[in-house]
Amino acid sequence: MQDFSFKDIENDRVQPGQYTLSGWVKTHRQSKNVSFIELSDGSAVKGLQLVIEPNLQGYSELAPKITTGSAITVTGELVESPARGQKYELKVSSVELVGEANPESYPLQKKGHTLEFLREILHLRPRSNTLGAVFRIRSRAALAVHQFFQDRGFVHVHAPIITASDCEGAGALFRVTTLDPANPPRKEGKVDFGEDFFGCEAFLSVSGQLQAEVFAQGLTKAYTFAPTFRAENSNTARHLAEFWMIEPEVAFCDLEGNMKLGREFISYLIKDLAENCAADLEFLHKRDWVKPGLMETLLSVAESDFAVLDYSEAIKILEKSSKKFEFPVKWGMDLQAEHERYLTDQYIKGPLYVINYPKEIKAFYMRLNDDGKTVRAMDMLVPKLGEIIGGSQREERYDVLLDKIRAQGLPEEHYDWYLDLRKYGSTPHSGFGLGFERFLMYVTGMQNIRDVIPFPRYPGHARG
Ligand code: 4AD
Ligand code: MG
Numbered sequence: 412m413q414d415f416s417f418k419d420i421e422n423d424r425v426q427p428g429q430y431t432l433s434g435w436v437k438t439h440r441q442s443k444n445v446s447f448i449e450l451s452d453g454s455a456v457k458g459l460q461l462v463i464e465p466n467l468q469g470y471s472e473l474a475p476k477i478t479t480g481s482a483i484t485v486t487g488e489l490v491e492s493p494a495r496g497q498k499y500e501l502k503v504s505s506v507e508l509v510g511e512a513n514p515e516s517y518p519l520q521k522k523g524h525t526l527e528f529l530r531e532i533l534h535l536r537p538r539s540n541t542l543g544a545v546f547r548i549r550s551r552a553a554l555a556v557h558q559f560f561q562d563r564g565f566v567h568v569h570a571p572i573i574t575a576s577d578c579e580g581a582g583a584l585f586r587v588t589t590l591d592p593a594n595p596p597r598k599e600g601k602v603d604f605g606e607d608f609f610g611c612e613a614f615l616s617v618s619g620q621l622q623a624e625v626f627a628q629g630l631t632k633a634y635t636f637a638p639t640f641r642a643e644n645s646n647t648a649r650h651l652a653e654f655w656m657i658e659p660e661v662a663f664c665d666l667e668g669n670m671k672l673g674r675e676f677i678s679y680l681i682k683d684l685a686e687n688c689a690a691d692l693e694f695l696h697k698r699d700w701v702k703p704g705l706m707e708t709l710l711s712v713a714e715s716d717f718a719v720l721d722y723s724e725a726i727k728i729l730e731k732s733s734k735k736f737e738f739p740v741k742w743g744m745d746l747q748a749e750h751e752r753y754l755t756d757q758y759i760k761g762p763l764y765v766i767n768y769p770k771e772i773k774a775f776y777m778r779l780n781d782d783g784k785t786v787r788a789m790d791m792l793v794p795k796l797g798e799i800i801g802g803s804q805r806e807e808r809y810d811v812l813l814d815k816i817r818a819q820g821l822p823e824e825h826y827d828w829y830l831d832l833r834k835y836g837s838t839p840h841s842g843f844g845l846g847f848e849r850f851l852m853y854v855t856g857m858q859n860i861r862d863v864i865p866f867p868r869y870p871g872h873a874r875g
Pocket of ligand 2: 790798800801
């Protein structure tokens with residue numbers, strides 16, 4: 412293991428002295444008088460400049476093999492650098508070639524590969540400056556998620572990945588089975604899942620919410636942070652088939668408390684990243700696809716209250732706008748990306764909550780309002796992206812919940828345990844789900860969700 416990571420230089424936690432360091436070569440410039448290698452260990456945006464005297468023992472034989480992408484270990488003196496833009500450089504006293512990277516075939520030769528190209532070489536993507544920065548931010552954000560909830564007394568719950576219950580009731584499920592697809596057991600002409608591994612149909616979970624509710628009904632404040640799976644065939648820049656979701660759930664909490672929690676959560680995450688990932692964010696925000704001033708915008712979002720629009724109000728605003736929408740605006744419709752974008756980008760010009768959606772377009776578990784037509788739903792929409800949080804106050808009344816499960820044609824027997832929670836010490840309670848990748852897109856300015864998750868899963872793509 413090397414003596415320190417390059418992030419320590421960024422954080423001013425390194426003193427001049429003698430060190431042994433390892434990493435991958437970004438560039439190697441050779442000249443008669445002195446050679447330079449830019450070395451990266453992936454821990455920081457900036458690499459370290461290595462300075463090599465050409466007469467260094469053994470260097471002339473190794474030099475042709477020290478190419479972009481090769482791995483080396485060097486020992487030398489870390490000294491203050493006379494060059495601009497870098498605090499230190501390493502005067503190398505010995506160099507060892509650890510792993511070659513044939514320049515004829517190493518794909519990351521030139522700078523400035525497109526993100527599309529990088530998606531085709533997922534196994535080498537972490538070597539790119541852009542993706543390195545994204546994944547360091549992702550790692551820090553995961554820590555901040557846990558910190559936020561743990562500091563507030565939430566219990567982290569590991570919800571199951573395999574389940575027989577469809578949380579969203581939307582049917583976009585990946586099946587889990589050990590039956591032989593060529594010759595499954597049959598009963599009355601249909602596949603007999605009673606013979607399957609779990610004795611019933613089983614799926615990858617679309618959400619850990621129902622299980623988080625179970626824990627909130629005993630421990631008051633719970634949250635999950637786990638991968639979730641959707642078999643929707645949506646090939647868009649903001650959908651994945653496997654994505655991570657953070658789902659807090661709180662007993663004795665209404666929609667107002669839920670909106671406040673969501674706002675505080677987003678604000679906390681932004682501030683944490685601004686403090687701990689400043690160099691990575693600055694680097695990403697300078698990319699040409701990012702509108703200048705993103706950091707200022709994020710920091711102002713972290714400090715401000717969010718606008719709240721009733722769904723019915725939002726529909727009126729959309730109807731009154733002069734914009735031509737592809738999906739015509741009408742009370743009762745689900746808001747499409749174009750509508751969400753109009754409300755955030757053009758009307759509010761910032762993040763907002765839309766609340767009280769028609770019951771027909773939202774999941775069965777949302778609490779019915781007294782008007783009998785709308786539910787206590789809340790979506791948080793942000794500029795350029797639209798929805799990043801979906802949540803609600805939950806239906807805590809047994810009879811109303813049972814009616815809704817029946818009205819949506821869901822198999823009642825799958826939800827007996829969920830209904831039980833409404834029989835014994837039922838409480839008003841609320842929660843939401845933040846799409847982790849959507850949030851990361853929001854703070855990094857990355858344009859495609861496939862570039863903020865290490866191994867994106869989407870139609871046709873499950874390799875690596
Ligand atoms: O709005 P959704 O479907 O809500 C739920 O799953 C609830 N059970 C959450 C809860 O109340 N506990 O999804 C929540 C969020 C969305 O706002 C979005 O950010 C993200 O998850 N999301 C996706 N992210 C990437 N790819 C997809 N296919 C996504 N579907 C939802
Ligand atoms: Mg939603």
